[in-house]
Amino acid sequence: MFSQFTRNIKPYVNAELDLAHLANKNGKFMEAFEHLENAHVLGQESTYFHVKVHILMFCWAFKQNDLRELFGQIFRIAGAATKTAFGLIPSGNTGGANVSPFKAMPISADYSDFIARAKSDVQ
Numbered sequence: 001m002f003s004q005f006t007r008n009i010k011p012y013v014n015a016e017l018d019l020a021h022l023a024n025k026n027g028k029f030m031e032a033f034e035h036l037e038n039a040h041v042l043g044q045e046s047t048y049f050h051v052k053v054h055i056l057m058f059c060w061a062f063k064q065n066d067l068r069e070l071f072g073q074i075f076r077i078a079g080a081a082t083k084t085a086f087g088l089i090p091s092g093n094t095g096g097a098n099v100s101p102f103k104a105m106p107i108s109a110d111y112s113d114f115i116a117r118a119k120s121d122v123q
Contacts, residue, residue, distance in 0.1 A: 006046040008118035012111075013043040017056070024060070033060055033096065040095030041111055050080040050089070057095060072097025 020035035036057050043049025054077045061069035079101060083089065092105035099105070107115070 002048060003046065004121065005118055006043075006048050008121045009043055009046060009049065009115065012114045012118070013039045013046075013049050013053075016042065017053075020056070024063075029060070029064060033057070036060060037094035037096055038111070041092055041107060042114060044080075044084065044089050044093065044095070045087075045115070047081070047084040050084045051077060053095060054080050061097075069097045072101075076101055 016035045016039035020032045020039065023029070023032035023035060036053060039049070040053045040057075043053055054073055058070060058073035058077060061067075061073055076095060076097075090102055090104040092107040093099060093101065093103055094105060095101075
């Protein structure tokens with residue numbers, strides 16, 4: 001059901017999602033969103049994780065009553081669901097409504113390494 005990349009990147013994405021959940025639980029809402037952004041960078045080449053993270057960002061925006069983020073995530077959920085499988089994603093984009101959904105961004109060395117490792121195990 002899931003691609004090999006999705007299976008390989010899963011521990012890294014889930015680690016960030018766990019940190020986001022913990023930060024939310026502790027009332028550190030901006031920190032939680034930063035972890036969602038990290039999960040987005042790591043998982044955006046997987047349709048499953050790309051859509052999942054945008055849905056979680058949508059939920060975060062709803063709970064924070066952040067209408068700009070909420071509406072931005074609706075657009076991004078649709079894009080993630082329809083464009084990821086074709087590789088139409090801007091590398092390194094953090095996924096929030098505060099950046100263009102088309103803007104490529106630098107990826108940290110650690111995250112580049114995690115992504116490269118997940119891709120190399122695919123071949």
